[in-house]
Amino acid sequence: MTAAAGPARFSINQETVKQLSLTELAETCGKSGIGQVGLWRGPVQEYGLEAAARLVRDAGLSVTSLCRGGFLTAADPEGRRRALDDNRAAVEEAATLGTDTLVLVCGGLPEGSRDLAGARERIADALAELAPYAGERGVRLAIEPLHPMFASDRCVVSTLGQALDLAERFPAEQVGVVVDTYHVWWDDRAPEAIARAGAGGRLAxxxxxxxxxxxxxxxxLGRGQLGDGAVDLRRFRELVDAAGYDGPIEVEIFNPGLWARDGAEVLAETAERYVRHVLPEQDLLGPENT
Amino acid sequence: MTAAAGPARFSINQETVKQLSLTELAETCGKSGIGQVGLWRGPVQEYGLEAAARLVRDAGLSVTSLCRGGFLTAADPEGRRRALDDNRAAVEEAATLGTDTLVLVCGGLPEGSRDLAGARERIADALAELAPYAGERGVRLAIEPLHPMFASDRCVVSTLGQALDLAERFPAEQVGVVVDTYHVWWDDRAPEAIARAGAGGRLAxxxxxxxxxxxxxxxxLGRGQLGDGAVDLRRFRELVDAAGYDGPIEVEIFNPGLWARDGAEVLAETAERYVRHVLPEQDLLGPENT
Structure with missing residues (x-):
């Protein structure tokens, strides 16, 4: 192997370095020894689903998640049907790319509605249709609670506790949850929810x-590079570790400042920040090998 | 009484119509039959504390709250001393204005800190010093949980549940909580927290x-006029009513679009929106008199 091995559990979500095309991303990961990527449906569809699957496979990359399905809160039958169709397509895409994780951003309030509880219940109804479909294809639906500032227009699931309340209505192999530090860092109940998710096998x-x-x-687009902000990232890694999670750790940052820079440089910086701010502190003294 | 009586529990927070000077606010309230205002320390100090107290008294206005004390999270002794001094001054100002409610915006993380739990604990330490001081002067400290999007830079108390966890360490007549729909509307645990606050006599x-x-x-500055957004305002009024709250209902909107308009017109619009979106629906059919 000519490239230095990157941090073992590290995965780069392609949106973090969206200035890189899919081909450039695969090349840059190869040179940097990074073996895992999180992909988005838009650029994958643009490149071609089968071609993208081949590209990452040939590059030796694992796809840790596909973003995203969801938007399941439509109250009208036509909107609901379209959402279900689109989510079934997303499941197929995830399966084709070889990932077992489809991230769901569940959707906000329909225009003019003020009924959060009703919107949350429609998500459950939709999951009842989608979960077995996903499970049969080896894909798990991963409910991502979004920060409460997105509650009206993007995702009515605002806490990890709410995400678990939804997920636990279905088998653990069909529906799990996403812990994204950006969305849950402020929540004093997040630690107990992470433990609950781990105990139930829901940490997707x-x-x-x-x-x-x-x-x-x-x-x-206000997310910060690791270490630039208020989140105790290492503590969250310790919490998910303690909950039994040993899967990939994906960095997903939407930040025009990062997108304006050289993609390879941002990827290297992100991996370095990951080692410094996320891994155990003793790993800073020697080669990272966990 | 020459002016039409405004809605009985309605109070206008002066920041909603900050284009009005204190004198103009008092005059406009008089003409509109509005008997209650929430004040801010800055404009009061500018006008002169004693003069402001006289002005509202002479206008027959009740002051429903003073905004704001707080910012109690400093970790350094000097910052902490300054904050305590400033909060004692705010208590005196509230007492002079004749209001029993000092709203606290508790403060964000100190520069470079990632320790939310530590910051929350320093708030408790500060309250231990301030609460008896306030109580002796007939003023209650009212902890306002702010939306989680303010957790790092303005207020580490992000939910009503957290605010109650803090408040309940002190006598109910010394420390209460503020329910502001803008901050808590997204939280599925807000209804149970409102009930808990009411049962404990903490709804300040x-x-x-x-x-x-x-x-x-x-x-x-992104708050919306009543009825323009996603919050089920009437339901929140029903929740606080059911929890035994029968005090003033203060409208506090920071919105440059409202500030650019004629203040009297905005005040009239706000009172009208309050009747339409907050009061029981049957009140729309006849004169509002609750």
Missing amino acids: AFQLADWVTPLPEGVL | AFQLADWVTPLPEGVL
């Missing part, structure tokens, strides 16, 4: 981004 | 603003 994915302020207009 | 204030998107840069 662990994602990292840091919390930095001021938030930009629209707040979507 | 009830404030209203609506949630609208997209959020502006910095997110502070």
Whole structure:
């Protein structure tokens, strides 16, 4: 192996370095010894699903998750049907890419609605249709609670506790949850929810981004590079470890400042920040090998 | 009485119509039959504390709350001493204005810190010093949980449950909580927390603003006029009513779009929205008189 081995559990979500094309991402990961990527449906579809699956396979990359399905809160039959169709397609795409994890961003309130509880219940109804379908294809639906600032327009599931309340209605191999530090870092109940998720075998994915302020207009693209913000990333890694999670740790940062820079440089920086801020401190003294 | 009587429990927080000077606010309230205002320390100090107290008294206005004390998370002794001094001054100001409620925005993480639990504990330490001081002066400290999007830079108390965990360490007549719909609307545990607050006699204030998107840069000034957003305001009023709260209902909206308009017009609109979106629906059919 010519490239230095990257950190073992590290996975780069392609949106973090979206200035890299899929081909460039595969090449850069190869050179950096990074063996895992999280993919998004848009760029995969653009490249071609089968071709993308071949590309990552040939590059020796594992796909740790596919983002994203979800948006399951439509109240009208037509919107609901479209959402179910789209999620079934997302499951197929995940299976083709060889990942067992489809991340779900569950959707906000329909236009004009103020009924959070009703929207959450429609998600459960949709999961009842999608979960067995996903399970049969070896894909797990991973409910991602989003920060409460997205509750109206993006995701009515705002805490890990709520995500578990939904997931636990279905078999653990069909529906799990995502712990993303950006979304749950503020929540004093997150530690107990992580333990609960681990005990129930529901920890489907662990994602990292840091919390930095001021938030930009629209707040979507305000995520910080690891170590730049307020999140105790190492503690969250310890919490998911203690809950029995030993899967990939995916870094997913939406930040125009990172996108404006050289992608390979951002990838190297991100891996370095991961070692420094996420791994056990003693690993800083020698080669990282966990 | 020459002016039409405004809605009985309605109180206008002066920041909602900050284009109005204190004198203009008192005059406009008089003309509109509005008998209650929430004040802010800055404009009060600018006008002069004693003069402001006289102005509202002469206008027949009740002061429902003073915003704000707090910022109690400093880790250094000097920062901590300054915060305690400032909060004691705020208590005196509240007492002089004749309000029994000092709203606390508790403070974010100190620069470079990632220790949310430690910051929350320092708030408790500060309250231990301030609560008896406030109680002796007939003022209650009202902990306001702020939306989790403010957790790092403004307030590490992010849910009503957390606010109660803090408040309940002290006598109910010394420390209560604020329910502000803007901050808690997303939280599925808010209803049970409201009931808990009511049962413990901790409901010190009830404030209203609506949630609208997209959020502006910095997110502070993104509050919506009542009825423009995603919050089921009437349901929250029913929840606090059911919890035994019968105090003022204060509308506090920070919105540059409202500030750019004629203050009297915004005040009238706000009172009208309050009747339409907050009071029982049957009240829309006749004169509001609860």
